[in-house]
Amino acid sequence: MSAxxxxxxxxxxxxxxxxxxxxxxxxxxxxxxxxxxxxxVIIPSLLxxxxxxxxxxxxxxxxxxxxxxxGVLALAVMSTAFTGQAIATGFERRYGVLKRLGASxxxxxxxxxxxxxxxxxxxxxxxxxxxxxxxxxxWSPQGGPLAVLLLLVLGTAAFSGLGLLMAGTLRAEATLAxxxxxxxxxxxxxxxxxxxxxxxxxxxxxxxxxxxxxxxxLRDVLQGGAGMPWADALILAVWAVLGLGAAARxxxxx
Amino acid sequence: MENEPxxxxxxxRGLVKRYGTKTAVDGLDLDVRTGTVTAVLGPNGAGKTTxxxxxxxxxxxxxxxxxxxxxxxxxxxxALRPRVGVMLQSGGVYSGARADExxxxxxxxxAHPLDVDALIERLGLGSCxxxxxxxxxxxxxxxxxxxxxxxxxxxxxxLDEPTAGLDPQARxxxxxxxxxxxxxxxTVVLTTHFMQEAExxxxxxxxxxxxxxxxxxxxxQLCRGGAENTLRFAGRxxxxxGSLLKALPDGTEAAEPLPGSYRITGTVDPQLLAxxxxxxxQHGVMPDxxxxxxxxxxxxxxxxxxxxxRS
Numbered sequence: 044m045s046a047x048x049x050x051x052x053x054x055x056x057x058x059x060x061x062x063x064x065x066x067x068x069x070x071x072x073x074x075x076x077x078x079x080x081x082x083x084v085i086i087p088s089l090l091x092x093x094x095x096x097x098x099x100x101x102x103x104x105x106x107x108x109x110x111x112x113x114g115v116l117a118l119a120v121m122s123t124a125f126t127g128q129a130i131a132t133g134f135e136r137r138y139g140v141l142k143r144l145g146a147s148x149x150x151x152x153x154x155x156x157x158x159x160x161x162x163x164x165x166x167x168x169x170x171x172x173x174x175x176x177x178x179x180x181x182w183s184p185q186g187g188p189l190a191v192l193l194l195l196v197l198g199t200a201a202f203s204g205l206g207l208l209m210a211g212t213l214r215a216e217a218t219l220a221x222x223x224x225x226x227x228x229x230x231x232x233x234x235x236x237x238x239x240x241x242x243x244x245x246x247x248x249x250x251x252x253x254x255x256x257x258x259x260x261l262r263d264v265l266q267g268g269a270g271m272p273w274a275d276a277l278i279l280a281v282w283a284v285l286g287l288g289a290a291a292r293x294x295x296x297x
Numbered sequence: 298m299e300n301e302p303x304x305x306x307x308x309x310r311g312l313v314k315r316y317g318t319k320t321a322v323d324g325l326d327l328d329v330r331t332g333t334v335t336a337v338l339g340p341n342g343a344g345k346t347t348x349x350x351x352x353x354x355x356x357x358x359x360x361x362x363x364x365x366x367x368x369x370x371x372x373x374x375x376a377l378r379p380r381v382g383v384m385l386q387s388g389g390v391y392s393g394a395r396a397d398e399x400x401x402x403x404x405x406x407x408a409h410p411l412d413v414d415a416l417i418e419r420l421g422l423g424s425c426x427x428x429x430x431x432x433x434x435x436x437x438x439x440x441x442x443x444x445x446x447x448x449x450x451x452x453x454x455x456l457d458e459p460t461a462g463l464d465p466q467a468r469x470x471x472x473x474x475x476x477x478x479x480x481x482x483x484t485v486v487l488t489t490h491f492m493q494e495a496e497x498x499x500x501x502x503x504x505x506x507x508x509x510x511x512x513x514x515x516x517x518q519l520c521r522g523g524a525e526n527t528l529r530f531a532g533r534x535x536x537x538x539g540s541l542l543k544a545l546p547d548g549t550e551a552a553e554p555l556p557g558s559y560r561i562t563g564t565v566d567p568q569l570l571a572x573x574x575x576x577x578x579q580h581g582v583m584p585d586x587x588x589x590x591x592x593x594x595x596x597x598x599x600x601x602x603x604x605x606x607r608s
Contacts, residue, residue, distance in 0.1 A: 048415075049481035051452040053380040054408030064405040068398075072391050134392065143389030146353055148379040148406050148449070297355070 055148030065149060065157035070164050073127060082226065083122045083169060088176055091115045094236055095180045103238060105266070112177040112184070113261035114235040119169040120195060121233075121254050124162050124202035126226045132158070132210035133218035141296050151296075162199060170195075186264035190271045194264070197279035198257040204286020205253070211294030229254045234262075253282040304331045306453050306484040307352055311361035314347050321347040323508035324361070329501070334475060334485040336495035338598070339505035345488040346386060348505070349455050352486070353383050366453060379407065382451035384442045386458050396425035396433065396441045400448060407449035420444050421470065435462045443471060447478065454478065456487040460494060472498055492595045502594065506602040519597050526565040526591055528573065530584040531558055537580075544576050545569065565589050 055061070073079050094100055095108040102110035135141050144154055174182075209218050231237060233254035239246035249255055260275030307329035314322040322344040329335045337345050350356050351363055354370035354377065363370055368377050390399050397417055404410035417423050420440045425433055433441070439462065446454050459475070460468040475498050478485055489495055495502045496516050503513040512519055534556040542551050549563030561573060570589070577584045 046477075047481055048411065049447060049450065049478050049483055051380075051481075051483055052409040052450040053452055055379040056406050056408055061406050064402055068391070068394070068402050071398075072393050075393050138390070138392055139385055139388030140391055142355070143383070143385055143445070145355070146378060146381070146383040147403065150375065 058150070058153055061149050062153050062157050062160070065154060066160040066164070069131075069157055069161035073123075073131060073161060073165055076131070079127050079131065082223075083119065083127055083165060084172065087115050087119045087122065087169065087173055090118070090230075090236060091173060091176055092180070095177075100237055101241075106181060106183075108177055108180045108182045109184075109266045110238070110262065111236065112173070112182045113265045114258040115173055115177075116170060116195075117198065117233075117254055117258035117261055118230060118235045119173055120166060120198045120257060121202050121229060122226065123165045123169065124199045125206040126222045127165075127206075128158065128162055128203060129206035129209045129222040130219050132207060133213065133215040133222075136210060136296065137215035139297075145296055159199075159203060162203060166195070166199065184265045185268035187270070190264045190269075191261060193271070194257060194260045194276060194279065197276055197283060198253065201253040201257075201279045201282035201286055204283055204288070204290050207290040207294060208286055211290060211296075234258045251278060253279055256282075305329065305364075306331045306366060307335075307486060308364045309348065309352070309361065310363075312348060312351060312358050312363060313360035314344075314351060314356060315359050321508055322351070322358075325505070325509055327503055327510060327513070329484060329486055331484050332479070332482055333500035334479050334487070334498050335501045335503065336499035337486065337488045337503050337505055338490065338492070338495045338594070339488075340490055343505045344508040345505055346457055349457050349486065349488055353381070353455055354378075379449065380452050382446035382449060382454035384446035384454070384456045384459055386461070387438075387442075389442060389445070390430045390438070392431040393429050395427055395429060396422050396437065399430065399441065400444050403445045404448050409450055411448050411450060413448065416444050416448060420474070421467075436464060436467045439463055440467065440471070443474065447474070447483075451483065453484040453486070456485065458489060459487055460489070460491065468494075492593065492598070496594055504594075504598055504601055511601040512597070516594055519594060520592050526563075526589065528561040528565045528570065528587070528589050529559065530573070530577075530587045532577065532582045532584050533557065536582060540580075541573070541576050544572050 091111055094111050098107065145151070206222070209222060213221065229235070229252060232242065232249050233252050234249070235254060235258050239249055239255060242249055250259065256275040256278035260272040260279070263269040263272040263275070305328060307327065309325060309327040312322050312325040313320070325344065325348055327337070327348065337348065339345050347356065351358050352365050352370055354374045357371050365377060366380060370377060397413070400417065400422070401413050404413050420443065422437065422440055422444060425437050425441070430438065430441070439459070443456065443459055446456060460471050463471065472494070475485055475487070487498070500515060501513060502516055502519055504511045504519070534553070536553070536559065538551045538553065542549065545551070545561070546563065546569070549561060549569070552560050554560055561569070563569065574584060
């Protein structure tokens with residue numbers, strides 16, 4: 044490098060370019076991580092194929108895939124927005140990535156925007172894949188795409204808030220363990236594969252969980268052909284406000 | 298810039314930072330002149346990193362004022378971040394990212410970044426290839442972190458222990474880069490506990506101990522100030538040191554720690570050397586292996602703090 048190479052010429056890139064670059068990097072990191080792919084792609088796909096083809100769980104009237112596909116879509120949203128984001132962000136915090144980016148020209152709000160966009164990009168890929176698999180298994184979705192979209196966005200917001208709250212307050216190892224445990228518990232008790240009616244009276248409480256509201260709402264539309272499931276949308280909105288609010292309040296960057 | 302002396306890149310006055318009951322920084326003053334290299338030198342736990350990270354806007358002080366490029370590191374963070382390069386003591390990179398990928402990303406966050414390929418070449422990061430950050434050697438991780446600090450062409454860089462854990466060759470490469478930065482007009486603040494690093498690189502050295510600056514000045518100033526030098530020679534055992542001392546200025550000391558090995562302590566200047574050699578000539582002594590020992594920063598540090606720098 045010749046003389047004058049380092050002559051100061053400071054300046055931030057345009058914020059749109061920064062967000063685009065950050066989104067691309069975050070998405071690449073996510074898709075490159077084997078454990079994350081297991082959680083976001085392989086487990087939902089396997090569950091969909093396994094329970095649609097093997098009659099282990101009583102999914103009520105109609106084809107099993109019509110019951111399962113909405114639940115697995117809800118699970119996919121949870122795996123990316125909550126589990127994946129919590130674990131990735133927890134370790135970014137632990138390894139000083141958030142700290143270092145905090146000294147870069149990228150504003151914090153732009154970093155969070157990029158994280159959200161990266162989650163949405165991943166979800167689009169997941170939904171495309173899972174929809175393809177479900178259609179191949181004979182899925183016949185009902186209802187309107189607008190209600191589905193709104194539910195997915197609200198679900199993403201709710202799970203992101205909870206995931207970031209966990210990542211920003213617990214140690215990275217604790218986040219890793221807790222996020223996986225919550226994923227597993229909600230997979231079983233959140234109406235994803237097992238209908239909530241199987242849990243008796245406890246089902247009414249479980250119905251208030253974000254994954255239950257998302258899978259139930261998606262099922263109302265995609266299986267039952269309902270319009271907008273407002274009750275489920277409201278539950279998700281409350282979780283989103285609480286989760287994002289608590290994350291904004293308690294998130295520690297180091 | 299509000300009432301800043303011209304040419305001051307960093308000004309710290311009365312900085313106090315506590316963590317719980319422990320006082321990490323205890324009334325620290327520091328001045329960094331624009332365009333110079335300043336080394337903050339001190340043992341582990343002296344408060345170096347806390348001071349640097351307060352200047353970087355990571356921590357808010359409990360007392361005192363901090364001005365970086367005339368601005369408040371916390372309140373004016375958005376304005377400062379593009380202008381200041383930061384090298385953390387460790388970490389700061391996605392564990393799954395490749396070196397070139399992370400560096401290209403940092404470049405994209407800046408308006409006029411350095412040529413990334415040239416910087417990779419310059420710091421020998423090409424050998425990292427497609428290896429993920431977590432599998433890079435400590436030295437490679439350090440050099441990447443350094444590259445990330447300079448890629449945005451900042452006016453001021455803070456380097457926290459830039460050569461800790463590096464082999465001598467990598468250390469020299471880092472020193473060369475710091476010299477290039479200085480030559481191109483970038484202000485550099487680095488922390489170190491390597492004496493030689495401070496002596497080689499720094500225009501100014503701030504010796505930090507127990508959360509305060511014990512002394513600040515150029516390495517030459519620090520080594521001159523207060524520190525006495527030593528003249529050693531060998532000769533016939535049992536010389537009459539009382540007679541020698543009468544010829545020497547007041548305050549000079551003479552000793553024979555081992556038979557035939559002599560040590561004169563005081564202000565060792567040409568006059569003193571001439572006096573000693575002529576005294577030897579008068580007494581038929583051939584002074585052998587004459588050596589003058591200058592006080593190093595290490596001696597200065599020991600005198601100021603009563604501590605060895607390297608623990």
